[in-house]
Amino acid sequence: MEATTFTNVQIERAQRLRLRRCLLSCLFYAASASLLAVACGMGLFPRNALYLVLVSFFCTPALFVAVIATGANLRCRDPSLTEAQIAAAMLNCTLVLTFAGPLRGIVMFAYLLPLQFGAFALTTPVLLRLCLIPAAGLPFAIAASHWLGMRGAALELELVQWMALMLVLPFTAYVAGRLFEYTRYKRLSDHDELSGLYNRRAALAYLDQLTRLSTPNQVEFCVAVLDFDHFKQINDRFGHAAGDEVIRGFALLARDNLRKGDVIARWGGEEFVVVLHGDSEQARNSIERLRMACASHVVTAIGGAVTLSAGLARHLPGESIASVIERADHALYAAKRAGRNRTELASLPLDRRQAGTAP
Incomplete structure (x- = not known):
């Protein structure tokens, strides 16, 4: 290694x-x-x-x-x-x-x-x-x-x-x-071997524990799903070693730019999940700080910066882990469709929208 x-x-x-x-x-x-x-x-x-x-x-x-x-x-x-x-x-x-x-x-x-x-x-x-x-x-x-x-x-x-x-x-x-x-x-x-961040299993265990505490104790948190823009093109053009350098460099940026208490995990491939304490505005500010740091960081192997898109969802009382991640994932694809290198907030589930639940 x-x-x-x-x-x-x-x-x-x-x-x-x-x-x-x-x-x-x-x-x-x-x-x-x-x-x-x-x-x-x-x-x-x-x-x-x-x-x-x-x-x-x-x-x-x-x-x-x-x-x-x-x-x-x-x-x-x-x-x-x-x-x-x-x-x-x-x-x-x-x-x-x-x-x-x-x-x-x-x-x-x-x-x-x-x-x-x-x-x-x-x-x-x-x-x-x-x-x-x-x-x-x-x-x-x-x-x-x-x-x-x-x-x-x-x-x-x-x-x-x-x-x-x-x-x-x-x-x-x-x-x-x-x-x-x-x-x-x-x-x-x-932990993920390449990035040194938490892996998917650890992130799910942490989210399970957090959701158990959130409703009775009114613990507010958000989940963001992050994905590099055009990552496949980086691997195809510069090789997988360059892609590995992008992931390792991003992990270092995440540790420096996320707030203390925010938890980031490598979800798979070039996709990451971040668990952020606080409301949607606080979480978005944290993700935006990381996104802008990534966009200005020059990766030596490719001679330039790599941008990322993010989808952010606030966990709702009683909501399952799968649901909040799915909403954040949909918001990520909305960010991709809107031009990439941006953060999109997730919409409410259909049943909550019909009930008039505030975001």
């Missing part, structure tokens, strides 16, 4: 999210530092070691924030730096364990916390690889502690505690990795 490209807007949005997650890790370090300060006040953790740990706790998240803020992370295979951040947190745990003394049996389970951050982002092999850090780190911390004269529990007990950790950590990594795999498979089943 070809590498996915992203617009500058999407990259900036992803960077802001990564920064927020990185800043969230600062809370983890701050909470850990507070607990160590309490332990130090109770005489359970050496004061000089606390200063060293606090410096490490401050520098670690600051380094990752700086890397993401400057955009240097975009050159990495994983721009979120998830594995690196978990590894750094585990190394900091090892540093604390070196000076934990009698607290080592409790503190060592802090290794479990960083693994949770990789539950939906890292595969099982990567998480198991990260378990090698505590596997080697805890014996190193025990040896360094004894070398510094900071003895904790008996060596036999420390060995049993290490064995217990080695039993719990791989199991936790396996479960966390399975969560990632489930999320990945769920995405593959719900």
Whole structure:
């Protein structure tokens, strides 16, 4: 599969999210530092070691924030730096364990916390690889502690505690990795491979859920059916690879120009369905913004822009999914007949028109 490209807007949005997650890790370090300060006040953790740990706790998240803020992370295979951040947190745990003394049996389970951050982002092999850090780190911390004269529990007990950790950590990594795999498979089943948008099955499931909520809760929404103009001519003239580029480029435009909460799915071929919350005017403004963005976007493979036509229907109380999509589809064909590159509003069903229902 070809590498996915992203617009500058999407990259900036992803960077802001990564920064927020990185800043969230600062809370983890701050909470850990507070607990160590309490332990130090109770005489359970050496004061000089606390200063060293606090410096490490401050520098670690600051380094990752700086890397993401400057955009240097975009050159990495994983721009979120998830594995690196978990590894750094585990190394900091090892540093604390070196000076934990009698607290080592409790503190060592802090290794479990960083693994949770990789539950939906890292595969099982990567998480198991990260378990090698505590596997080697805890014996190193025990040896360094004894070398510094900071003895904790008996060596036999420390060995049993290490064995217990080695039993719990791989199991936790396996479960966390399975969560990632489930999320990945769920995405593959719900998303179109070419465009990355929701597929028909996911869109129907979403509409089914929405229609169940709409009538009792007065949730207002519209459905639009979109179709590229003269798409067959693009495939015939420039080849199917060019047609694929048109679809991928449109998916990026849709993510940037639709409102937050609007859901777009690839319905089939060059046809798309958009579910838009709000009334007809709000929905039409959103579709028009996307249509004009598409008309002004130059597709490299064809050396020009591709226009699209849209049919928009407001969901009526008690109306079925098939009915609202059919009305939007009829409006789409009306837009085609009216000259293309336009949005048409759907008419009411015959029974509603006869009953005088307002559009």
